[in-house]
Amino acid sequence: AQSVAQPEDQVNVAEGNPLTVKCTYSVSGNPYLFWYVQYPNRGLQFLLKYITGDNLVKGSYGFEAEFNKSQTSFHLKKPSALVSDSALYFCAVRDVNSGYSTLTFGKGTMLLVSP
């Protein structure tokens, strides 16, 4: 079975400061890892993914994430937060060897960026 943990319900950061949203995962094989963002009453928007290759993945809107196999983590980061980054962020994982359809989501982390 695969699982995702997002240990923080909410992350608060001031605009201009760096932000980190944490994610750890568990899969039996190699993982495909994803980050999505959700704005109120909207669907999920894809931010970035790790499939293979470089552990540091760069995505949309200046976000990046680092895959750390030894720590089974895939934390989302941004060097300088914007107020408009305030939203709900989901980490998701899929086992490479499972059906491609099965994404498991974390419970989500609300990011609040203050002016």
Next chain:
Amino acid sequence: GAVVSQHPSRVICKSGTSVKIECRSLDFQATTMFWYRQFPKQSLMLMATSNEGSKATYEQGVEKDKFLINHASLTLSTLTVTSAHPEDSSFYICSAGTNGLRGTEAFFGQGTRLTVV
């Protein structure tokens, strides 16, 4: 990226009536579509997976007779909430994938806010 359109974005219905939600892949053929339900401040719960031309596979605990899923074409899947009750009020999200995109991201619709009164 690929575009998935979900309609309606918001619907209010009376208890006991049925509501249909459409999910369309606009610029690719979606061999598989997924339906999720999201409760306030919670993660997405996969309800069912539908493959074009075959019956949907429902997750444990999801009533297949209440949540009817049809995937009649490679670009359209529908979720019908039958005999809706207030406890069915939720945010429903579809996503779509294709065999050609193995390992890549799923594409999500905008979501549908269902309120049963």
